[in-house]
Amino acid sequence: MIWYARRHPRILVGGTLVLLLVLVALLAPVLAPYDPTVVQMSVSLDPPSSAHWLGTDDLGRDVLSRTIWGSRISLSVGLIAVAIGLGVGVSLGLVAGYLGGLVDLLAMRVIDALLAFPALILAISITAALGPQLQNAMIAIGVVAIPLYTRLTRGQVLAAREREYVLAARTIGASARRIVLRHIFPNITNPLVVQATLSIAFAILAEATLSFLGLGAQPPTPTWGADINYSQRYLANLKWWMSVGPGVGIFLAVFAFNYFGDALRDALDPRLRRAG
Amino acid sequence: MTAYVIRRLLLMVPVAFLVTVIVFALVRLSPGDPVLVYAGEERDPVSLDALRKAYGLDQPMPVQYAVWIGHAVQGDLGRSLRTTQPVREAILERVPATLLLGGTALLLSISVALVVGTLSAVKPNSPLDLLATGFTLAGVSLPNFFLGLILILLFSLVVRVFPPGGYVAIAADPGDALRHLVLPAITLATASMAVNVRQVRSSLLDVFGQEYIRTARAKGLGETRVVFRHALKNALIPVVTIIGLQIGAIIEGAIITETIFFWPGVGRLAVDSIGGRDYPVVQAIVLLSALSFMASTLVVDLLYATLDPRISFSGSRA
Numbered sequence: 245m246i247w248y249a250r251r252h253p254r255i256l257v258g259g260t261l262v263l264l265l266v267l268v269a270l271l272a273p274v275l276a277p278y279d280p281t282v283v284q285m286s287v288s289l290d291p292p293s294s295a296h297w298l299g300t301d302d303l304g305r306d307v308l309s310r311t312i313w314g315s316r317i318s319l320s321v322g323l324i325a326v327a328i329g330l331g332v333g334v335s336l337g338l339v340a341g342y343l344g345g346l347v348d349l350l351a352m353r354v355i356d357a358l359l360a361f362p363a364l365i366l367a368i369s370i371t372a373a374l375g376p377q378l379q380n381a382m383i384a385i386g387v388v389a390i391p392l393y394t395r396l397t398r399g400q401v402l403a404a405r406e407r408e409y410v411l412a413a414r415t416i417g418a419s420a421r422r423i424v425l426r427h428i429f430p431n432i433t434n435p436l437v438v439q440a441t442l443s444i445a446f447a448i449l450a451e452a453t454l455s456f457l458g459l460g461a462q463p464p465t466p467t468w469g470a471d472i473n474y475s476q477r478y479l480a481n482l483k484w485w486m487s488v489g490p491g492v493g494i495f496l497a498v499f500a501f502n503y504f505g506d507a508l509r510d511a512l513d514p515r516l517r518r519a520g
Numbered sequence: 521m522t523a524y525v526i527r528r529l530l531l532m533v534p535v536a537f538l539v540t541v542i543v544f545a546l547v548r549l550s551p552g553d554p555v556l557v558y559a560g561e562e563r564d565p566v567s568l569d570a571l572r573k574a575y576g577l578d579q580p581m582p583v584q585y586a587v588w589i590g591h592a593v594q595g596d597l598g599r600s601l602r603t604t605q606p607v608r609e610a611i612l613e614r615v616p617a618t619l620l621l622g623g624t625a626l627l628l629s630i631s632v633a634l635v636v637g638t639l640s641a642v643k644p645n646s647p648l649d650l651l652a653t654g655f656t657l658a659g660v661s662l663p664n665f666f667l668g669l670i671l672i673l674l675f676s677l678v679v680r681v682f683p684p685g686g687y688v689a690i691a692a693d694p695g696d697a698l699r700h701l702v703l704p705a706i707t708l709a710t711a712s713m714a715v716n717v718r719q720v721r722s723s724l725l726d727v728f729g730q731e732y733i734r735t736a737r738a739k740g741l742g743e744t745r746v747v748f749r750h751a752l753k754n755a756l757i758p759v760v761t762i763i764g765l766q767i768g769a770i771i772e773g774a775i776i777t778e779t780i781f782f783w784p785g786v787g788r789l790a791v792d793s794i795g796g797r798d799y800p801v802v803q804a805i806v807l808l809s810a811l812s813f814m815a816s817t818l819v820v821d822l823l824y825a826t827l828d829p830r831i832s833f834s835g836s837r838a
Binding site: 353354356357358360361362363364365366368369370372373374375445449452453456457458459469472473475476479480482484487490491494495498499502503506 | 531534535536538539541542546547549550657658660661662663665666669670672673677678684768769771772775776779780790791794795802805806809810813814817
């Protein structure tokens with residue numbers, strides 16, 4: 245473990261950032277100095293001070309506390325959306341890649357159609373169609389991520405299918421299911437882990453964008469995107485502090501996963517180093 | 521080449537069909553009776569029935585799809601529910617603003633990427649390279665709505681150099697139009713600039729490692745000539761791909777930026793229409809953005825095949 249970290253210092257840095265983020269989200273009730281939703285008009289729109297490090301919003305809610313609690317929404321959307329994309333996408337890719345033929349043809353055309361939409365437009369329209377709710381945002385971002393995993397998995401399966409160990413497994417009479425799950429899948433996990441990490445960064449950014457547009461979790465739930473949107477109306481009065489906490493929050497979270505994903509890619513899959 | 525083009529076009533047909541089905545289905549996904557979407561405040565069962573008939577919502581789903589797509593291919597995208605303006609007209613009105621913003625941002629992004637990307641590839645690990653690498657990591661992680669607000673705060677509220685939003689047509693007042701363009705263009709350009717700098721740098725570094733570059737250097741060519749005449753030409757092929765896709769995604773990029781800067785383009789129209797549950801407009805913009813994205817992917821693929829002779833036209837492309 246220590247040896248590994250020494251050889252790949254960027255993994256250590258990225259991993260630490262991600263770990264810190266997860267800790268902040270888990271420990272939000274302990275870390276946040278105030279209740280993020282309690283209205284206290286006496287301290288409305290206070291600039292940063294020793295009592296409120298990042299100031300307060302127009303309802304006197306502590307910006308730091310809202311930022312800390314906001315990490316929970318961002319992280320859970322990131323994780324759940326990617327889990328949806330990964331689960332559906334990988335299964336589809338395994339089936340299409342191994343079976344080939346008509347199944348493959350049909351599945352890949354659906355994937356092509358999903359890829360024909362710009363990612364953010366697809367996420368926005370699905371969320372808008374299903375209704376502006378946190379869980380719909382998760383589903384939408386998850387659906388947008390599916391094609392990536394299907395293509396990645398299918399490509400890897402097509403390559404693995406011709407390898408000798410698969411032929412050997414087939415010769416001794418292993419079932420298709422067993423070959424795919426026990427022989428092929430374990431060999432393609434590295435690129436999937438890399439992709440999943442980078443997808444979490446995308447998902448967090450997408451969630452922030454959706455909630456900025458009012459399509460994510462609804463008030464008074466603290467979410468970074470919606471809080472920045474809300475802060476806009478006080479910008480003209482130079483009440484700048486309302487958006488700094490959530491803005492930096494989004495930046496750090498997305499940065500952490502991007503950086504960690506990049507580092508993982510370099511370490512786990514040298515072949516992919518140049519891509520993207 | 522012709523065979524490749526035809527094959528590529530044929531492959532697009534089922535995908536385009538599925539795209540239209542998805543766009544059609546998206547509106548029908550909405551929970552509840554679709555007629556309520558069109559009815560506004562109206563809840564009287566008799567008028568609802570009349571509306572249902574008027575919009576053809578009493579027909580079976582495939583028939584409704586056929587009618588919708590039949591009109592759409594003739595350019596009839598229905599009428600806006602909020603303004604009753606024909607959707608086509610509403611979108612066409614806003615296209616110039618979006619193209620102006622998107623085009624400017626793209627130019628900005630490409631020119632900065634070419635200069636910075638080349639400089640940092642020529643001297644890897646130099647201070648400029650490290651700065652550029654830091655910028656590319658930061659640029660893709662910074663949400664553009666936050667960046668936009670910071671820029672407004674700094675350059676229109678604290679120091680009043682640029683207006684905080686709004687749009688002036690170039691024809692009306694070129695100077696004022698440019699002043700309005702600066703902040704939104706920077707906001708929109710930043711993310712793609714980060715991607716492009718990174719791409720220029722990494723594909724130049726790739727090319728620098730190749731033998732023909734060593735040959736060029738070995739025969740005594742000056743470094744400038746090696747970079748510009750030999751390396752850059754080949755390194756730009758993947759860059760062209762990415763830029764092509766960015767052109768196709770212009771509406772997507774504009775959504776947030778136009779919203780923040782009150783820029784009357786297609787992206788802002790999309791956001792306003794989603795908020796106002798104006799489904800015909802939303803549907804049309806989603807369709808348009810998917811089709812333009814598909815078209816640019818096609819052009820990029822064809823261009824790629826032309827630019828890079830190593831890519832065979834008959835090769836199997838999954």
